[in-house]
Amino acid sequence: MRATHPRHRKAHAPDPYAALPDLYDLEHAAFGEDIPLYLNLAEVVGDPILDLGCGTGRITLPLARAGWHVTGLDRSAAMLDVAKSRTANDLPGAEVDFIQADYSQRDFGRSAYYGLVIIGLNGLMHLPTLEAQRNCLQAAYDALDPRGQLIIDVVNPTPDTLHSFERGVIHEGNWTLPDGRQVDKFSARKISPTSQTIDTHLWYDIVDPDGLTRRTTSSFTLRYVHRAELELMLELAGFIECQFYGSYDLDPFNDSSERLIVTAEITPSPETDDIVLR
Numbered sequence: 001m002r003a004t005h006p007r008h009r010k011a012h013a014p015d016p017y018a019a020l021p022d023l024y025d026l027e028h029a030a031f032g033e034d035i036p037l038y039l040n041l042a043e044v045v046g047d048p049i050l051d052l053g054c055g056t057g058r059i060t061l062p063l064a065r066a067g068w069h070v071t072g073l074d075r076s077a078a079m080l081d082v083a084k085s086r087t088a089n090d091l092p093g094a095e096v097d098f099i100q101a102d103y104s105q106r107d108f109g110r111s112a113y114y115g116l117v118i119i120g121l122n123g124l125m126h127l128p129t130l131e132a133q134r135n136c137l138q139a140a141y142d143a144l145d146p147r148g149q150l151i152i153d154v155v156n157p158t159p160d161t162l163h164s165f166e167r168g169v170i171h172e173g174n175w176t177l178p179d180g181r182q183v184d185k186f187s188a189r190k191i192s193p194t195s196q197t198i199d200t201h202l203w204y205d206i207v208d209p210d211g212l213t214r215r216t217t218s219s220f221t222l223r224y225v226h227r228a229e230l231e232l233m234l235e236l237a238g239f240i241e242c243q244f245y246g247s248y249d250l251d252p253f254n255d256s257s258e259r260l261i262v263t264a265e266i267t268p269s270p271e272t273d274d275i276v277l278r
């Protein structure tokens with residue numbers, strides 16, 4: 001077989017979270033408003049469960065703690081290292097697997113296997129092109145067994161929400177580390193309506209007690225999606241019975257909803273909706 005010349009090999013994009021796992025968790029580790037919803041869905045459709053874009057395990061670990069067999073998949077080795085360490089320390093012996101893979105590809109899934117696939121907390125938005133998002137949804141479809149269900153959680157891109165992203169430099173938070181260091185997070189974002197992208201630049205200033213400051217930065221592109229667009233992408237991937245909600249309590253989706261949450265299935269299951277909406 002002819003060897004591939006190095007210049008023809010597909011280059012891997014840098015990992016924007018390589019230096020951020022601990023800093024990311026300062027903001028996100030304590031967020032758990034969505035966890036009861038995923039636990040409820042797991043009760044309905046059963047395991048195994050695939051958590052796409054699992055990061056440091058914020059969703060993966062609570063599901064495993066509840067006794068479910070969970071696979072967390074993420075492209076960031078640094079984020080997965082934190083997730084693996086937490087699992088080993090907090091849940092030894094739990095049925096948890098971790099896979100480093102790019103979930104914008106069509107071949108990450110295993111056909112007819114998972115009962116539930118989760119793309120949580122803007123995970124779909126971290127795929128910055130329409131093609132990448134469609135690939136992910138198709139792979140999610142291929143990864144589900146016939147009884148399976150997909151759930152996606154993204155921000156609802158209302159005009160007010162998008163406008164709020166473009167307010168120049170924003171101070172997003174301040175935290176004190178156990179050793180006394182102070183962490184300040186800043187962001188700057190640029191919206192491109194034609195491509196529905198959000199160019200995002202983050203930096204964290206870490207200040208030692210003696211005043212020495214160290215800065216950690218990261219940049220990446222998000223792509224927001226609208227309700228009708230997401231529904232069409234799901235239908236093209238083969239999903240049916242798409243249900244849209246505006247909150248983790250499954251309130252009806254409307255123009256002012258902060259979240260755009262959708263569940264979708266492969267085969268009709270009328271009793272599933274009754275249980276989920278209970």
